[in-house]
Every structure is written in C-alpha cells, then in structure tokens.
Amino acid sequence: MSKINYKILKPLENLLGMESGYVLDFSNLSFQRFVKAVIDIDIYEDEGYELYCSKANKLRQIFETESTSKVTKLINELLDYYEDIQLKNNSLTDYDKKKIYDIKKETKKVDEGLSETGYHITKELDDLFKLISTRQAPFKKMSLDEKLKETGNLIENLLKKNGKYIKINFREITLDFIEENDVKQLRSKLNCFRHSSEDSLKERNEYTKIQKQFMVEYGITICNLIYKFVRKDKSVST
Known part of the structure; x- marks a missing residue:
C-alpha cells in the first residue's frame, strides 16, 4: 500500500477527470500501454488486476495496492502527460500549473520520506x-x-x-x-x-x-x- 495522501489524490483526481470513470483521453488499450511502460504493470492481465472496471478505478487500485515509489512515479508521468495535452490545445491555465506544481511538490516530499526511512523496494x-x-x-x-x-x-x-x-x-x-x-x-x-x-x-x-x-x-x-x-x-x- 502506498503512502499517498488526500492532499495529492483529491486534486489529482480532479485534474485527470476521474469522477467520470475515465482518465484523461486514454482508451483502455492506450492506458494499459501507458501504465505498463511507466511502472511495468498490466492493469488487465497481472495478478490482482483481472477484474474489469473503469480506468479511474484501475488507477485507484494501483494507488491502494502498489508501492509508494511506483505510485509517485506514475503520478508524475500522468501529470506530465496532462500538461502536454493542455499545452498542445493551448488550454493550460494558471490554475492547472499551480495544481501540477503542488501535487509534484507533495509527491517529492513522499519520495524524500522514503529515502529518510532507508527502506523501500527498488x-x-x-x-x-x-x-x-x-x-x-x-x-x-x-x-x-x-x-x-x-x-x-x-x-x-x-x-x-x-x-x-x-x-x-x-x-x-x-x-x-x-x-x-x-x-x-x-x-x-x-x-x-x-x-x-x-x-x-x-x-x-x-x-x-x-x-x-x-x-x-x-x-x-x-x-x-x-x-x-x-x-x-x-x-x-x-
């Protein structure tokens, strides 16, 4: 289970549009490939992920079950992906920039906390x-x-x-x-x-x-x- 807290998850869910069950503009296949490339997890085939559900719930499952280091890595990659989409569409707002900055700042604190404890699974x-x-x-x-x-x-x-x-x-x-x-x-x-x-x-x-x-x-x-x-x-x- 990761140590990601509410200060990260709430604004992240809003940015990614997860309340709808979707995650940004990902299809099932593109999201499967994205997660596999970033943290080497197959969200439809790997053990514990076989049950079909929405992409948003797949992401929540990762947040609940995977290691903190994997979760923070995936979050940062998703934020970069979101930022890239918004820039291409000329729709990246100051609010978006602040939320991205705040979330990345919090994930960095979590990662630094792992380093201080001296134990996490590489x-x-x-x-x-x-x-x-x-x-x-x-x-x-x-x-x-x-x-x-x-x-x-x-x-x-x-x-x-x-x-x-x-x-x-x-x-x-x-x-x-x-x-x-x-x-x-x-x-x-x-x-x-x-x-x-x-x-x-x-x-x-x-x-x-x-x-x-x-x-x-x-x-x-x-x-x-x-x-x-x-x-x-x-x-x-x-």
Missing part, C-alpha cells in the same frame, strides 16, 4: 521478486543452483534496511509454522549458492536434487512473506 528488487515469485520463463529455465542463488539474493536484499536486517515476527504471520531461526537456517544454507569459493561449490554438491527443489519452493514462500510484510508498510525495525 524497481530492480521488485522486478526480481516478480521473476521469482511468479516463476516467469527466465526463472524456469535456470538450473536449480541458479534459482537458489537468485532466491537467496532476493531474501537477503528484502531483509536489509540501512545495512541491517529488519525484524519480522514470522511465527505470528505463519501461525507458528515458521520461526525466525527457520529463516536464518535457510539463509545459511543458501549462502553457498550465492558464492563461488571452493568450499561453497563443495557444499552445493552435498545437496540432492530433491533437497534443492525443496529449498527453491521454500525460499519462494519466504520471499513472499517478507515482500508482503514490507509492502503493507508495517513497522519495519532493525
């Missing part, structure tokens, strides 16, 4: 999560060792804030099925796949194919738990 990390969690074709084509390497890297990066590991109550989330020590043990076992030393290569070979397959699936489960935890903007402490 596009690269978000892309890696999607690659692994949805088992996309490039991930499926990897060897087991490569899958374990990428899964291990993702877990490590998701857990780090300001160079320290965040604390997550896995027992509470998983109804006591998984504890923090379980995750630590998995991270320890995955380390040999993340490094290429002689000892690491030797350790990899000690695991059977079935054990490696299990660690891949278990690792994806852990990735999902961590990702959903931080995306909901819960208290993330070190």
